[in-house]
Amino acid sequence: MRSLLNFLARYNNLIIFLILEGIGIYLLTTGNSYHNTRILKSVRNLTQGIEQKVRNTRNYLNLKDINAALAGENIALKNSIERLVKGENSLFFSVTDSIHKQQYLHTSAEVISNSVNKQKNFFTVNKGTTQGIRTDMAVISGNGIAGVVVGCSENYSVAMSLLNLDFKLSARIKSNGYFGSLSWDGRDYRLAILSEIPQHVAVNVGDTIETTGYSAIFPEGVLIGTVSEYEKYGGDFYKITVSLNTDFRKLHFIDIIGNMKKTEQLQLEKLFQ
Amino acid sequence: MINSILRFGLIFILLILSQVLLFNNIQFSGYINPYVYVMFILLLPVEIPAWLLLLLSFGTGLIMDFFSGSPGMHSSATVFAGFARPYILRIISPRDGYEPHVEPSMVIYGFRWFLIYTLLVVLVHHTILFYLEVFRVTDFFRTLLRIILSSVFSITFILLVEFYRKGK
Numbered sequence: 001m002r003s004l005l006n007f008l009a010r011y012n013n014l015i016i017f018l019i020l021e022g023i024g025i026y027l028l029t030t031g032n033s034y035h036n037t038r039i040l041k042s043v044r045n046l047t048q049g050i051e052q053k054v055r056n057t058r059n060y061l062n063l064k065d066i067n068a069a070l071a072g073e074n075i076a077l078k079n080s081i082e083r084l085v086k087g088e089n090s091l092f093f094s095v096t097d098s099i100h101k102q103q104y105l106h107t108s109a110e111v112i113s114n115s116v117n118k119q120k121n122f123f124t125v126n127k128g129t130t131q132g133i134r135t136d137m138a139v140i141s142g143n144g145i146a147g148v149v150v151g152c153s154e155n156y157s158v159a160m161s162l163l164n165l166d167f168k169l170s171a172r173i174k175s176n177g178y179f180g181s182l183s184w185d186g187r188d189y190r191l192a193i194l195s196e197i198p199q200h201v202a203v204n205v206g207d208t209i210e211t212t213g214y215s216a217i218f219p220e221g222v223l224i225g226t227v228s229e230y231e232k233y234g235g236d237f238y239k240i241t242v243s244l245n246t247d248f249r250k251l252h253f254i255d256i257i258g259n260m261k262k263t264e265q266l267q268l269e270k271l272f273q
Numbered sequence: 274m275i276n277s278i279l280r281f282g283l284i285f286i287l288l289i290l291s292q293v294l295l296f297n298n299i300q301f302s303g304y305i306n307p308y309v310y311v312m313f314i315l316l317l318p319v320e321i322p323a324w325l326l327l328l329l330s331f332g333t334g335l336i337m338d339f340f341s342g343s344p345g346m347h348s349s350a351t352v353f354a355g356f357a358r359p360y361i362l363r364i365i366s367p368r369d370g371y372e373p374h375v376e377p378s379m380v381i382y383g384f385r386w387f388l389i390y391t392l393l394v395v396l397v398h399h400t401i402l403f404y405l406e407v408f409r410v411t412d413f414f415r416t417l418l419r420i421i422l423s424s425v426f427s428i429t430f431i432l433l434v435e436f437y438r439k440g441k
Binding site: 012013016017020021023024025026027028029030047050051054113115117118119120122124158165186187 | 293294297298299306323324327328330331334338339340341342343344345346348349352353355356405406407409412415
């Protein structure tokens with residue numbers, strides 16, 4: 001017993017160090033579900049309050065830019081409504097059941113904290129489960145994709161940004177439909193890498209890259225960016241650098257998109273795996 | 274005693290706020306992310322008990338974690354830096370040893386000593402932090418470059434603040 005106490009007294013600092021470092025590593029390794037850790041959740045509320053205040057100030061200073069962006073988006077939406085209404089009228093429908101047609105549900109939200117300078121970036125938005133946000137919903141900004149919701153509390157959600165080493169997305173070249181896997185390499189917040197495009201495919205600088213909709217998270221055809229350069233990589237594939245359309249430094253107003261038929265698709269796909 | 278608690282509380286709040294509001298928003302080409310809040314660990318008195326140093330380091334890291342939404346990353350790094358600090362101080366101790374009841378500062382021990390001290394602690398902290406952030410070995414040398422560039426920035430800032438304090 002005495003030798004044990006001696007041992008503890010002699011190495012107490014090492015022991016405290018190991019315990020604290022252990023807590024740190026434990027938090028880190030279970031980190032991807034940090035919104036589930038209760039302590040963090042309660043303190044997060046406090047820091048989110050501060051972040052919201054900072055965000056409000058910044059928003060106020062940027063109101064002019066935001067207004068212009070929203071006006072532009074409005075016009076685009078009006079145009080697409082116009083097209084849709086026309087298309088609808090030209091078809092012969094006796095019963096129009098809108099429920100079965102709508103696959104994606106849009107919710108607009110505001111980003112209250114965001115980062116682009118880490119290797120694993122996340123951003124927080126000001127809507128949560130009460131507003132119908134669930135995990136695995138897609139997040140797009142006005143002009144391109146932004147990320148995927150990974151966790152929700154009642155009034156806030158945390159989304160994994162495209163600028164995250166763990167983020168993977170199925171994307172295709174719009175002109176010819178060949179698809180590959182899009183990820184971020186941690187270097188520049190304006191560039192992402194599209195890989196797995198075979199070398200016989202014609203790729204040009206400036207080609208549009210969009211989502212495929214295979215993942216059941218992102219709708220088909222959402223803009224990602226344009227090809228800024230490409231090189232042969234390994235024997236068979238291209239490594240295509242995509243310049244992203246979304247400016248992650250200015251992420252303010254975003255759209256959260258829920259796929260209403262996701263469970264149906266996933267269940268069906270599960271049957272064949 | 275109470276005086277110094279208040280003093281370090283104020284330093285702590287200032288450093289955390291400048292980190293969260295200013296330095297977390299700095300980005301040059303994805304390579305430079307200065308983390309200056311580590312200065313708090315640098316400034317604590319030399320004769321502070323090791324357990325208190327560890328707890329304070331852990332607390333600092335934890336608060337940074339809350340603000341950056343990265344549980345465990347900053348706390349692991351700061352605890353390691355706090356653990357390493359006594360050893361670093363022992364290695365670079367001045368010839369006459371440390372004076373009691375003063376904090377390690379440029380005014381007392383000189384520029385060269387303070388530079389080496391800052392360099393070692395910041396490097397230890399940044400190395401742990403950046404490798405934990407990436408958590409993979411594939412980009413080993415790129416991460417190393419990020420560590421070096423970011424450390425240069427953090428150290429420059431810390432030295433500037435220290436010069437300012439010296440000037441006063």
